[in-house]
Amino acid sequence: xxxxxFPDLYPDGEGLRxxxxxxxxxxxxxxxxxxxxGFTQGQQGPLWERPLMEVRLGELHTxxxxxxxxxxxxxxxxxxxxSSYCAKYIHVKQGGxxxxxxxxxxxCLLSYGWNYQHFKRHxxxxxx
Amino acid sequence: xxxxxxxxxxxxxxxxxxxxLISMTFPALLLPTPGxxxxxxxxxxxxxxxxxxxxxxxxxxxDKKGHKWALILTSLMIFLLLVNLLGLLPYxxxxxxxxxxxxxxxxxxxxxxxxxxxxxxxxxxxGHLLPEGTPTPLIPxxxxxxxxxxxxRPLALGVRLTANLxxxxxxxxxxxxxxxxxxxxMPAVSLLTLLILFLLTILEVAVAMIQAYVFVLxxxxxxxxxx
Numbered sequence: 001x002x003x004x005x006f007p008d009l010y011p012d013g014e015g016l017r018x019x020x021x022x023x024x025x026x027x028x029x030x031x032x033x034x035x036x037x038g039f040t041q042g043q044q045g046p047l048w049e050r051p052l053m054e055v056r057l058g059e060l061h062t063x064x065x066x067x068x069x070x071x072x073x074x075x076x077x078x079x080x081x082x083s084s085y086c087a088k089y090i091h092v093k094q095g096g097x098x099x100x101x102x103x104x105x106x107x108c109l110l111s112y113g114w115n116y117q118h119f120k121r122h123x124x125x126x127x128x
Numbered sequence: 129x130x131x132x133x134x135x136x137x138x139x140x141x142x143x144x145x146x147x148x149l150i151s152m153t154f155p156a157l158l159l160p161t162p163g164x165x166x167x168x169x170x171x172x173x174x175x176x177x178x179x180x181x182x183x184x185x186x187x188x189x190x191d192k193k194g195h196k197w198a199l200i201l202t203s204l205m206i207f208l209l210l211v212n213l214l215g216l217l218p219y220x221x222x223x224x225x226x227x228x229x230x231x232x233x234x235x236x237x238x239x240x241x242x243x244x245x246x247x248x249x250x251x252x253x254x255g256h257l258l259p260e261g262t263p264t265p266l267i268p269x270x271x272x273x274x275x276x277x278x279x280x281r282p283l284a285l286g287v288r289l290t291a292n293l294x295x296x297x298x299x300x301x302x303x304x305x306x307x308x309x310x311x312x313x314m315p316a317v318s319l320l321t322l323l324i325l326f327l328l329t330i331l332e333v334a335v336a337m338i339q340a341y342v343f344v345l346x347x348x349x350x351x352x353x354x355x
Binding site for chain 1: 135138140142147150151154156157158160161162163164165167168169170171172214217218219220221
């Protein structure tokens with residue numbers, strides 16, 4: 001691509017993506033709060049359309065049964081989760097170190113878990 | 129005892145996925161893709177500023193033909209920088225401590241610069257084998273020496289990166305082991321060792337950044353000779 005790639009000709013980061021296809025637009029989730037009639041307090045809509053954070057504990061097993069566990073469904077869920085995280089902590093005008101620090105801490109924990117079988121024996125060694 | 133110190137350079141696999149794969153793909157998560165907004169986040173601005181700085185610095189000595197290499201050299205620089213710096217976090221794995229990875233990066237890129245030179249301007253590229261003004265009796269010896277120096281470049285590139293990072297990680301592990309062991313018996317000496325460890329960590333951060341820069345700078349120099 002070199003220096004002949006003009007970002008104006010490729011809106012939305014089109015030429016730069018690793019995975020082809022349309023991107024999930026982050027601001028689709030921002031909707032007006034319209035109260036629908038006939039619901040008890042706390043209910044917000046059909047169970048299968050709600051994101052995980054708005055599902056109550058008692059309804060969790062029902063919600064999981066409505067989940068799409070195919071590869072595309074899981075990939076879509078992962079992409080939605082990542083987009084929500086980025087929109088909340090990274091793509092804000094005055095973001096701080098919190099967004100990246102949480103990612104790095106998560107990475108350290110992941111590496112710890114990955115290596116656990118290997119160094120759980122270190123505690124019991126006599127000589128290091 | 130020796131077996132334990134080199135264990136940090138092994139890449140254990142969980143569920144069949146080796147850790148090296150995660151440590152190579154994780155840096156991609158830390159770089160946000162610039163969206164279609166006018167005012168981007170702070171991280172995007174920082175990233176843009178840094179990429180501009182790196183690209184300008186690398187591309188200044190090259191002429192227009194060399195600017196085709198801007199993308200690969202800048203992305204290589206960012207990748208090596210992130211991978212080296214992430215390896216300094218606790219329990220993480222640094223893929224560049226493996227000689228296989230450093231050589232896999234160095235060898236094809238060096239070969240590409242060499243073949244570019246030999247294809248487009250063969251006599252000038254071969255002319256680099258003999259510095260100007262050498263006395264005539266020395267010419268055969270000097271040609272052989274320069275050829276050896278040319279052929280050893282990819283090896284030097286790869287081994288320099290691996291050796292620096294491996295040595296740094298080993299030193300950190302050794303000195304931290306010393307600090308922990310000395311803490312029960314001689315706390316004062318342990319504090320001194322802790323100070324040394326602190327300074328060493330600062331040095332390792334610097335080395336991680338410098339080694340990435342040197343790798344890419346040398347490649348751009350080899351490109352400059354051949355383009």
